[in-house]
Amino acid sequence: MRMIDLMESKEPNGTYVAVKFDEDTQNALVEFAKEAGIPDALNKSEFHSTIVYSRKHLPDYEVLGTIDEPWEAKPKEFTVWEKKPNAYDDRHTYCLVMQLTCPKMNERHTMAREDHGATYDFDEYLPHVTLSYDVGVGFDVKKLKWTGDPLKVVKEYKEDLKDD
Numbered sequence: 001m002r003m004i005d006l007m008e009s010k011e012p013n014g015t016y017v018a019v020k021f022d023e024d025t026q027n028a029l030v031e032f033a034k035e036a037g038i039p040d041a042l043n044k045s046e047f048h049s050t051i052v053y054s055r056k057h058l059p060d061y062e063v064l065g066t067i068d069e070p071w072e073a074k075p076k077e078f079t080v081w082e083k084k085p086n087a088y089d090d091r092h093t094y095c096l097v098m099q100l101t102c103p104k105m106n107e108r109h110t111m112a113r114e115d116h117g118a119t120y121d122f123d124e125y126l127p128h129v130t131l132s133y134d135v136g137v138g139f140d141v142k143k144l145k146w147t148g149d150p151l152k153v154v155k156e157y158k159e160d161l162k163d164d
Helices: 003-009 023-036 103-116
Strands: 015-021 049-054 065-083 093-101 128-132 151-160
Touching (some): 015 023, 015 103, 049 103, 049 128, 065 103
Antiparallel strands (some): 015 049, 015 151, 065 093, 065 151, 093 128
């Protein structure tokens, strides 16, 4: 067997499943980030929420694709999560996230773990949308308050985890 055949036949390292928001929600998140002065805010198309980041490949997990009746994700609180350097990224950053309450997202996460054996690197699944991957040290989340509508989830998708 040729080396190229071995490399091409390798099973993916895992599976990533996430959801996207409708255009009104994306626009509202962009506007909120601007008004709140959030450093390094994500672009409109980058807003998403992770359902599963599994180091086990999930070939039988079927995504919903377009969600005909959008799910509501209600903003809960803002937190800053510290991301420490690792083998793939030597930066020390502080991610700003808006934690969400969304029973459907929790159901999909639980189903992926219980029915498909998905792995998860954290003690608890906390639905959230990242607003910035680096707000810097000491960003004050107490000044943030979401006054908009609940976020509308309209699409579920999956990707194979990349080697890097």
